Amino acid sequence: MDTIQDLQEQLKSGKTTAEGLVQSALSKIDATKDLNAYISVLNERALVRAKESDKRRAEGKTLGALDGIPVAVKDNMCIEGTRTTAASKILENFVAPYTATAIEKLEAAGAVIVGKTNMDEFAMGSSNETSYFGPVKNPLDSSRVPGGSSGGSAVAVASGTVPCALGSDTGGSIRQPAACTGVVGLKPTYGRVSRYGLLAYASSLDQIGPFGATVADCATLLSAICGIDPHDNTTSARPTEDFGAKLDAGIKGKVIGVPKEYFGEGLDKDCKAAIEGMLKKMEAEGATLKEVSLPHISYAVSSYYIIATAEASSNLSRYDGVRYGYRSKDARKLFDLYAKSRSEGFGKEVQRRILLGSYVLSAGFYDAYYVQAQKVRRLITDDFNKAFESCDVIASPAMPGLPLKCGMNESDPMAVYLSDIYTVSLNLAGLPGVTVPCGMAGGLPVGLQWIGKPFMEADLLSVAAATERLNK
């Protein structure tokens, strides 16, 4: 699989052109249609932009590492004049009137967006089975899901249609599909990347981040999309940086925190063995393993599902069949127009989450559920702060086991929620996390999730790059 760096060398040497790369990406997308990774393919738009990139190169005005590189983006990010669906019937024909900041930055760096990827509807799911446009298939094992909710972006990279992609992560939606498909996925610190133009699921948890075949490619993408944005007042004013600067630093002298709660009951033994095998290799390279404790972590899934669904029930109230989106054909009264449009337009999982969100916010239950979940959110954040007093980075599984078997989201949604156990806590605390393959179990890659201190992505990626080297 060619990396961004490989493709840049081919462009520099004249072995290929940006137009050639886009054409090759488009034919690969066509050849892998059965994986259902894309909702829309932007053929003409991409070819126009590729030609512009080639023109810049010919004039000696190339923009940098991403100029001419084909990229895929999750279909919950707006691109002006193109369809943006969030994989929902309610937005099946929605054409975005503006462009998301992360996409604007990507295109300003010369990247060429070739398509919008499939996902769980409104990013609600860990299996990619809740999409109105049908499930995405895992290219490594068709009986198992590719993970979600950014499964299309993960598969777009894993199947080689593009070297890198953007996804969004509210509770693990980048890190889990990366683990399921054997690629690298990074959720940056909350506030690192603008959410302007990202269709909101849970605003205090959502964050855009990159997928790549390599850690270096994720670093390149993050460097391009990060930074303060006047359209999103939760973005940090910290200066942008080169997140690839420390990739060769190695792990000698680093202290790796190993949470005792993470490696006990509930973790598949083969996955555990793969992760522990990698940690031993790191110890041999000069890292120190240190047991740490996250005492409130067993409440993370509960806290997450209360906060995420509460925010979702509020955020998704905008889909009312009036200003944009699907409208029911047979509503005669205003209330029916809202209720029928939403019930016909939203899938089952989205409706389940809206209902739960309405419940935990409703009079009489607000304090017992929503405020209580926010208190647990603080305890979990405090646990991480305390753990980071004695270590540089924390090692964690990405998932409790192999990717889930297809069909579980309908047969046992609760079990699917519980599979988010290792990823949701980072969103609650706002921490950066990256999943990188560390070994194999049952013939499938196992993802190791590295958790970093806030805004220390360069250090986090340095450890991920060391993992990548030791996994070769």
Place this chain on the structure above:
Amino acid sequence: MLENDEVLKLAKLSRLSISEEEIPAVKGHLDKMLNHLEALKALDLSNVEPMTAVETGETVLREDVPVQGFTLEQAFANAPAVENDHFAIPKVIGG
């Protein structure tokens, strides 16, 4: 355990239409979920301050400069029904 009328009230609050046949499945899922949340509910957290968002210690401000918003054409481009430069909805008064 939720009662059927509680499920319907929740649907109304959520502006969702749930048929009688759909109630058992919706209720089953919500009951399962609420049961799982019992352990969190039971914690004594009277001394803990709720965390409403990730606290970065930063307050980012921008200049309050007027900018061009959407044109009418852009605002109506995705609307299901438009009449006389307004979003059209079913009649709500006089009938």
